Amino acid sequence: MEWTREQRYRKYKDWDAQTLLDLQAQAATSPYQMHYHIHPLSGLLNDPNGFSYYNGEYHLFCQSYPFGPVHGVKSWIHFASPDLVHWHYLGPAIDPDSDLDNAGAYSGSAMEHNGKLLLMYTGNHRDEDWTRIPYQVIAEMDENNHITKPDKAAILPPDHVSEHFRDPQLFKHNGKYYVLLGAQDAKTKSGHIDIYESDDLETWHENGYLDLGKDEMGYMIECPNLVFVDNYPVLIFCPQGLDKSIADYQNIYPNMYWIGKDINLSKAQFTPLQDHPANLDDGFDVYATQAFNAPDGNAYAISWVGLPDCTYPTDKENWANCYSQVKRLEIKDGVLYQHPVDAIKNLRHNEKQLNNEKIISQKAGKQYELKLHLAAGQAGKLHLASNEDLSASLVVDFNTAQDAKLTIDRASSGPAVNPDYGATRTIELNANQDLDLDIFVDGSLCEIFINDGRHVATLRFFAPSSNQKIAFDKDTKYTGRLWSMNSIL
Amino acid sequence: MEWTREQRYRKYKDWDAQTLLDLQAQAATSPYQMHYHIHPLSGLLNDPNGFSYYNGEYHLFCQSYPFGPVHGVKSWIHFASPDLVHWHYLGPAIDPDSDLDNAGAYSGSAMEHNGKLLLMYTGNHRDEDWTRIPYQVIAEMDENNHITKPDKAAILPPDHVSEHFRDPQLFKHNGKYYVLLGAQDAKTKSGHIDIYESDDLETWHENGYLDLGKDEMGYMIECPNLVFVDNYPVLIFCPQGLDKSIADYQNIYPNMYWIGKDINLSKAQFTPLQDHPANLDDGFDVYATQAFNAPDGNAYAISWVGLPDCTYPTDKENWANCYSQVKRLEIKDGVLYQHPVDAIKNLRHNEKQLNNEKIISQKAGKQYELKLHLAAGQAGKLHLASNEDLSASLVVDFNTAQDAKLTIDRASSGPAVNPDYGATRTIELNANQDLDLDIFVDGSLCEIFINDGRHVATLRFFAPSSNQKIAFDKDTKYTGRLWSMNSIL
Incomplete structure (x- = not known):
């Protein structure tokens, strides 16, 4: 209109x-x-x-x-x-x-x-x-x-x-x-x-x-x-x-x-x-x-x-x-x-401990915090808001080995968003170091705090409501926690 | 109008x-x-x-x-x-x-x-x-x-x-x-x-x-x-x-x-x-x-x-x-x-332990939970939303001795509310027993859960914003906790 x-x-x-x-x-x-x-x-x-x-x-x-x-x-x-x-x-x-x-x-x-x-x-x-x-x-x-x-x-x-x-x-x-x-x-x-x-x-x-x-x-x-x-x-x-x-x-x-x-x-x-x-x-x-x-x-x-x-x-x-x-x-x-801020922890509930699981959740809901500690020396893809076979998702592509970087790819997450400005963003990381991610998802909003806030990547994505799987594409060495997050508004 | x-x-x-x-x-x-x-x-x-x-x-x-x-x-x-x-x-x-x-x-x-x-x-x-x-x-x-x-x-x-x-x-x-x-x-x-x-x-x-x-x-x-x-x-x-x-x-x-x-x-x-x-x-x-x-x-x-x-x-x-x-x-x-419900505990913050204090808070705010365990065998008044000298407040008048009862008096809390139906409500209690009160205040709303929910007394009161004192009228034997409560709406 x-x-x-x-x-x-x-x-x-x-x-x-x-x-x-x-x-x-x-x-x-x-x-x-x-x-x-x-x-x-x-x-x-x-x-x-x-x-x-x-x-x-x-x-x-x-x-x-x-x-x-x-x-x-x-x-x-x-x-x-x-x-x-x-x-x-x-x-x-x-x-x-x-x-x-x-x-x-x-x-x-x-x-x-x-x-x-x-x-x-x-x-x-x-x-x-x-x-x-x-x-x-x-x-x-x-x-x-x-x-x-x-x-x-x-x-x-x-x-x-x-x-x-x-x-x-x-x-x-x-x-x-x-x-x-x-x-x-x-x-x-x-x-x-x-x-x-x-x-x-x-x-x-x-x-x-x-x-x-x-x-x-x-x-x-x-x-x-x-x-x-x-x-x-x-x-x-x-x-x-x-x-x-x-x-x-x-x-x-x-x-x-x-x-x-x-x-x-x-x-x-x-x-x-x-x-x-x-x-x-x-x-x-x-x-x-x-x-x-x-x-x-x-x-x-x-x-x-x-x-x-x-x-x-x-x-x-x-x-x-x-x-x-x-x-x-x-x-x-x-x-x-x-x-x-510290108080955001008060929104957490239903904590799930994570330890190298390939599938983090089949149905994570639309409001969660996912805190991950990924070991150095590996590469892989974390799929958020994903369908069953991981073909449609918000992709967090990580490399903690020699060519260390993090790429966020929203191309297959849902309808294109301002495609003239690209569907990926890449953050260079230090080689061969563990990687900390603190990921907040709330409806169509995703905020990723990288290495204790050294970088933050904020984005909108518009996945179908049924796509709620969180999974790695392959075996990955990591620990983590997943929480549902309460509503405030 | x-x-x-x-x-x-x-x-x-x-x-x-x-x-x-x-x-x-x-x-x-x-x-x-x-x-x-x-x-x-x-x-x-x-x-x-x-x-x-x-x-x-x-x-x-x-x-x-x-x-x-x-x-x-x-x-x-x-x-x-x-x-x-x-x-x-x-x-x-x-x-x-x-x-x-x-x-x-x-x-x-x-x-x-x-x-x-x-x-x-x-x-x-x-x-x-x-x-x-x-x-x-x-x-x-x-x-x-x-x-x-x-x-x-x-x-x-x-x-x-x-x-x-x-x-x-x-x-x-x-x-x-x-x-x-x-x-x-x-x-x-x-x-x-x-x-x-x-x-x-x-x-x-x-x-x-x-x-x-x-x-x-x-x-x-x-x-x-x-x-x-x-x-x-x-x-x-x-x-x-x-x-x-x-x-x-x-x-x-x-x-x-x-x-x-x-x-x-x-x-x-x-x-x-x-x-x-x-x-x-x-x-x-x-x-x-x-x-x-x-x-x-x-x-x-x-x-x-x-x-x-x-x-x-x-x-x-x-x-x-x-x-x-x-x-x-x-x-x-x-x-x-x-x-x-259990989840209401998630709204609590700033816990204050209480133990026989006459003045519970000088400035409690307008959103709090006050949980009290009053010893048997005494009588007194708890003033909520009170001014300094306790002359204007929402009064919880308790007796845990022989003539055991609880009276809630909103007459001096602020403007009269439907005065044709009285300004007090009284709940009969068992004589000579400890009394548990779980009091929730939120703006002009007060809910009092009495003896683990055996009674609930719910009321509106319209105190001036400056009246935020909580105090007993005299020395009282009790233990308790006071929390501020978060906003959700």
Whole structure:
């Protein structure tokens, strides 16, 4: 179905409630739906927003378009959790109902301030000629989750940026307030992270584009985040159109991270530790990851599992995309590690011990965690969501011998997903070493943590519901455990 | 706000989607909302329906009116769970969209048959003169949760009943199919359980009113259930207008259980073990409990926490009512015991050991389980959801000495709730015995399991959010444990 601009920007009040209830049912009953990851209640879910800790709970907001799998007029919806695993839905949060955001309440971030949670977002304003003005707006939420929007924007677009100026990250650092913004330079059409500074959250001064050295960052940077991990400044961002000679990637747009030795926000200087940015995720479908430094001392990240300008099989069911689980970040040996949070263990039940079995399960269900320790010096294929003879499955092809690598192949798992960008992803491994895999499957979502989070590969796959076998293609030396995972949503 | 008939029976498609999103948000963000019990996503929740096990999961349907805290045109919505604790929402199930149910898809039950889940419900038909015809309809749901409704009713109202003929319980027993129906006799205006029998689910024969002996069961029986508990037939039902000399109760309408020695459905004969029915719950707010025999050998029950013709403080927030947790039924010494299911332990976290402390917690949060073992021979008050000086709280007044009893007093817990029916409930206990309490609090819901489920007292209370202290009024001999409880919804 083609959506006209009129349809996509129709006001929510001009849709009828039965249609919304039916769309909610269609999303809820889909065989591809996930139940322990955040997913759309109806329509489209995209960027995670406002990931934060406030009033004794973790908060997460989501870009949402409730009426179809398209980028219609966006709003923020709200979830909260005591433990980053058990999320509960708290309803619409920022509606596109003011002049500042008449064509959508776009992405942003959250920060606690004076007992309130400040929600900074991009108000996507369109004027009568459909010309876009991106307003950076600071709303505030109180302890009862009531949100108040301001009458005017905190930051207006400067002359030197194009209409692509969005995704504010608001945070406090060394006693000052900063906002990082994804920006496209109006003249050069190049992508940047623009920095604003304030003493009082009222008056904002532009410090300019963050100096990222000689590497050009494509034509636009979306969703810039600065987070401190084990005292290193880490940039997490989406450089659209990044030249693959700078950092290779296979998805339509990359989600990169870049560890720094130092960052000087006032001078807009970043001193990299790594020569170049690197892929945050080695799978097929991660974008727009948002991270923040929590009061417990950890840095946590959550990713949109979905990509701009791509389609997915559930579009036909009128819903699209989901989120990754929350990942705790760590830096070891100069690279980023991502770990499941401890509380996800509380979802486990029906533990099955594994020890070299060729067939792990004939009917694993659609929600499980599979933790494997594969011995060095072998090669083989692990089939997930497989039919009986292993001819249709999600294949994890591993080699722990000399030519060590891991290849994830979703070609035979079900309907093709964005085939222009390939059906395999390969991760190079160290030769002749044991391999740890921690695999989470939830409906049509698969997350593979490799070697204790040294790599994470996240992907969607759309297997028939009857394909629930998990098996190796041949005898394999390994130990492991398999758990069913409880539903939370 | 007064609701006109036109408003209450407005079709769902004639409401706008923004209104529904806002109502969903209002319910989700209420400080009184519960997060580990089933609650309305918006509007009114009433009777549990179709509680069953099918296709590897437990299923539960709910009477729902999404647009306000009133009994408007009802539909069924659908939840499923692997463990009776972690429920996930599966959307609208039976919409009031056919001629058979044009004024509401009313209560009913579910039974697996030939790989489908049969959903039998009362189609509330209103003709042009607003005269009601209650049709008993059997829809069927497949493994993908798709529901097909029939063109005609399975059972039409017989001439001898009034328009009050509803709440079919469909089940198989000794090779035949039966339906129990709540019925009001047209002539005598007395309440009955009417029995239908079938060999093939197509042709139904009326066996007549179940003979319950000399006791009159008021003017109408709602929500009749027959469930077998430890081989005893147990009737669970709501005899509206029951004479209090038969069985005393304090709520506007009672929810009773009656253990039998035997039941002969073909002959419509019930041989009671107990002389009279007894209150299923000793609290303030339980009604319309639905129970079923699960394949694991247990009988499970879930209750509507809400009462007909009553109001609650959340009416002002446009949502009303919730469900109890699922209770496993047992018969010991000729009476019914109700137990939490084992899986609810998976929601516990942050355990605190207790040993005679006067103050159990200064800030317990709004979701907790408090398990106490109180020594015999003492009396005192336990204050839940209390302010600092214990002057405003939900009071559990206990006496484990000679005059042993437990009184729950919600008078000072917050705004009055249906004060015409009293603010206290008292349970007589055996003198000079230790007392076990297992107390579950979730927002504005409290469930107290007394002496290992010998009694359960369920109630709503509407304390200010700041009142989170738990304390005894004086030194008390006890041991216990306190846990925070995770959210599931």
